[in-house]
Amino acid sequence: MQVTIDGNSVEVSSETTVLEAIRSLGGDVPTLCFDQRQAPFGACRVCLVGVEGAPGPIPACTTPCRDGMTIDTGDATARRVVKAVVELVLSELPDPPAEHTELAVVARGLGVGEPRWTGRRHEVRHDQRHPYLAFQHELCISCGRCVRACDEVQGAFALTATGRGFDANVAAGLDAGFRNSTCVSCGACADTCPTDAIIEITLLQMSDVP
């Protein structure tokens, strides 16, 4: 079947998602909860695009292509919502995310700077009881990538989404650290984390020494 993306037609199979179609044409939309190693999740709403005839923007990562679909990656409503979403995410962090993180890259790409909203921010809570892996819980944006990496890539089922609303976060096992969980130390969580909420300890040490 055929879809049109920003005026360009492309032939896609019925399994293809809108995000895959966009990327197959060399285009891109930002994502935060997406990782090619995991099933699409559709949690972050950062990949929103406009679709002709749809009542509002749709998430590109979880939406399958339909024959004749016309997609607008620059849709004004989608762009406005996405910027607001990222700004809201940033507004909860005690400090701006490190420059190399995916979150910082996405924010820069969207031109989102210092968030306009002031309010409650996450409290700093670190856990370095594992020889390689550290939690920096205040940086968690609940994208679910670490939990899904643990389930869908490794199959250790050690990580859990915890809390609700502003308190949503991630925990290993019963929140007693990686070593007191079923963690097998594969590091897939740190590898996928877009904010360094889970990070390799060597990298923490590296950023301490400029």
Add this chain to the structure above:
Amino acid sequence: MSERFDSNVTTTCGYCGVGCRLEAHAHGGRVVSISPALDGPANEGHTCLKGRFAHQFSRSRDRLTAPLIRDGGGFREASWEDTIDLIAGELSRIKAEHGADAIAGLASSRATNEDCYAMSRLMRAAIGTNNLDNCSRVCHSPTSFALRKAFGLSGATGSFTDIDAAGAAIIIGANPTEGHPVVGARIKQATMRGLKLVTIDPRRIELSDYGVLHLSPRPGTNAAVMLGLAHVVARDGLLDRDFVDRRTDGYDEVEALIALYTPEHTEEITSIPGADIEAAAHIYAEAQEASILWGLGVTEHKYGSEVVRLICNLALMTGKVGRPGSALLPLRGQNNVQGSSDMGALPDTYTAYRAVSDEEVARSFEQCWGVPLSRQKGFTIPQMFNAAVDGRLKAMYIFGEDVAQTDPNTAHVIAALDSLEFLVCQDIFETETTKYADVILPASAFLEKSGTFTNAERRMQLVAPAIDPPGEARTDFEIILTVSRALGHDMGWRTPADAMDEIAALTPQYAGVSHERIGRRGLQWPVAADGTDSPTLYQESFELPGGRGQFAPLPYKEPGDAADDEFPLILVTGRRLQHYNAGTMTRRTGNLELLDRDWLEIHPDDAARLWISDGRRVSVRSRVGRIETEARVTERIDPGHVFTAFHFPEVRTNLLIGSSADVNTSCPEYKVVAVDVRPVAEQPAYTPALAEPALS
């Protein structure tokens, strides 16, 4: 996202044989982080705690950083020049006095293809002997032997992606979630999508919990299990008659043999319930596509190579070979255990398993290397040690292998090393083996060298240096070339890529291989001259005369050791997730913090009978040695069996292993050792005592 590092290099993991492609990030002269390459064909963006985290060993303070020459009871640092002079002088003297066959070399399954090929050329051309072997002797040599006899080529018939395409799979004698974690994760995910998995192991491995059936054979009875499965396939009309007629030879004899292995008889031998044998045979044979995976639990036995033949029989009977999803996948233990043998680092073959006695092949090498070459088979590793003790072997050049820690019958190995006139060790650390060296050469780790590794899927993949070797240490490739030149044989290569070009030119099976072609995606051999590679073998025919697969009518035979009154338990050895083999690398990393000891797994019934409680120190004694370790009481192991790993020199598990070995390949029988286990008494044994309350 990588700008914060000084350099980012894509390379191939140097731990197990899965062959994960890795991105190594270096900063300030050391590797600070490793992440999996998203386009790695075997790992697809994943890796395990060894590949990802266990890299600090590369800058461990006790790395060898200068050549060492024996000086009385110890060693002194020496210049490379003096050291190479000494090696060339001693090897030349020994060759002159005793002949070239008084010298032997060991290449390493941890090193690159180019290193192993260079080592082969050093021994064969510069020294003039076929006394060359590598550590695959002690792990998968039976697999290599049997696959060549049954199908023609010495490697997996397919790729890891076959696991995703299969409806059913059998894993026998392997524990992938610990030994090959990335493949283990792939299998686990496949089971959650519906793969029907049968695990066959004396221990209930983690994947058994995800499978549909677990069979627990008595150690050493794998042959009977495979024969029993074949019996049910034939009895219940599950034979692929068309495939057998069209593509194989020798089924009639097998048919007569397997008639004896009824489920009842198989149960008597293996102690697996006959009904489970029947169920397993149906699961495997009735799936549209099904694969078999195995590890050292199959090979490291007296009849290991025969069991691999019986595995091949089962695949041939059911026609489950040569299609995506129907593969035979031996899980190779070391990063380049496939490649080191492919490259001819063996006493009887040149590259691609072509015999040293093959006149035409030998001539092609003579022409390229410009020297006459021996047509006589050399010594295998165990034969080298025997010859050293006998006084026939005078010198050894051991590269990247700690034989005193990892080979069986440790006392014999040490006696052999002790009786050599001259021993060269080339390694990254001092090891148990280097204690007996006359010269120790400081070499490079996988993060410091270039070349290629060949993974368990026959895939040749590039290795690239992320950091420099420390101090005066050099790459193995450079060292071997230098020694060869000092012996008067200049190999004439500048880089490992040049060596690969020579390999390709001399080996039809690798005709189209070059570093450039290998690129990011690798090449699965055989590789045609135009660069076409072979993810799935035997789609149309087998690589044997007439193109037909060969059945082997091999009956079950008793293992080399058996439990008796004095040694009533059977010890099986294996790997733990956190460590790798002798632990030379992983024990020098944070993995030691995750796991800092070995232990002995023992069933609660045996533990209760022997007054052993969880955590208690125990003595383990076999016919040849004794060790002490800590007991862990668990139902994952069956009564009558115990299990331990071999990662810790302070335990030295291999002191327990005798010299029983595979009948065809001399691969040691690490997996069946009769032992006596007792608590180490804190009071003299005659003190009257009650059994510990926890046990009553």
